[in-house]
Amino acid sequence: MNPLLAAVRGRLIVSCQAYPGEPLRDPGTMCRMARAVAAGGAAGIRAQGLDDLRLIRAALDLPLIGLWKDGDGGVFITPTLEHALAVAETGADVVALDATGRPRPDGRTLAETVRAVHERTGRLVMADVSTYEEGVAAAEAGADVVGTTLAGYTPYSRTGPGPDLDLVARLARDLPVPVIAEGRIHTPGQAAEALRRGAHAVVVGTAITHPASITRWFAGAVADAAGPGE
Numbered sequence: 001m002n003p004l005l006a007a008v009r010g011r012l013i014v015s016c017q018a019y020p021g022e023p024l025r026d027p028g029t030m031c032r033m034a035r036a037v038a039a040g041g042a043a044g045i046r047a048q049g050l051d052d053l054r055l056i057r058a059a060l061d062l063p064l065i066g067l068w069k070d071g072d073g074g075v076f077i078t079p080t081l082e083h084a085l086a087v088a089e090t091g092a093d094v095v096a097l098d099a100t101g102r103p104r105p106d107g108r109t110l111a112e113t114v115r116a117v118h119e120r121t122g123r124l125v126m127a128d129v130s131t132y133e134e135g136v137a138a139a140e141a142g143a144d145v146v147g148t149t150l151a152g153y154t155p156y157s158r159t160g161p162g163p164d165l166d167l168v169a170r171l172a173r174d175l176p177v178p179v180i181a182e183g184r185i186h187t188p189g190q191a192a193e194a195l196r197r198g199a200h201a202v203v204v205g206t207a208i209t210h211p212a213s214i215t216r217w218f219a220g221a222v223a224d225a226a227g228p229g230e
């Protein structure tokens with residue numbers, strides 16, 4: 001197994017991302033976030049945006065999964081080969097990209113994109129998928145690792161409040177490449193369960209690095225407990 005993938009086996013990877021318009025949307029801030037989660041035991045970092053990736057790469061030696069979100073509908077996670085090459089250029093070890101069955105904006109197939117990333121950069125490719133069929137196709141297309149990142153985020157995939165651990169288990173059972181559980185893992189128990197269901201590693205983002213969401217969870221619970229006011 002590739003040493004980078006071996007290094008994250010059975011471990012937690014933390015996604016450090018802030019969204020457009022948010023107060024923490026700043027490469028220096030995300031770099032500090034990455035250092036903070038590394039201090040807490042993260043075995044790898046997943047991050048978005050070329051500036052964030054460059055800073056995090058310079059600050060940390062941990063395996064780094066990079067992506068570039070562009071656009072907000074359809075294929076937006078590292079949507080084209082140009083985006084993927086730019087992510088590789090930052091020094092990220094793994095290029096994460098949309099590997100759903102939807103047409104890619106540059107007209108390339110997933111297999112063509114994966115091959116070009118391998119040949120031109122030598123980086124690993126993480127295929128972000130939303131269904132079992134997409135996971136199988138991504139492995140056939142040459143992806144080095146498959147993530148359940150987009151489960152619940154395509155119009156045709158199962159949506160639920162929690163992670164799709166059945167999808168993790170089925171992919172882990174059938175694919176010849178490691179499967180990373182990612183998406184809506186909100187508790188340590190869910191992260192542990194993902195590993196028990198066969199995941200190679202677990203990516204957690206929101207529940208660790210997105211204070212607005214975490215605050216909303218707590219504020220909602222407190223408001224529910226308080227009940228209707230006077």
Ligand SMILES: CC(=O)N[C@H](C=O)[C@@H](O)[C@H](O)[C@H](O)COP(=O)(O)O
Binds near residue numbers: 017077149184204206
């Ligand atoms: C669907 C999409 O755009 N996912 C993104 C992919 O990088 C991030 O916004 C997520 O935070 C990440 O996947 C981790 O998941 P969660 O934050 O649920 O732990």
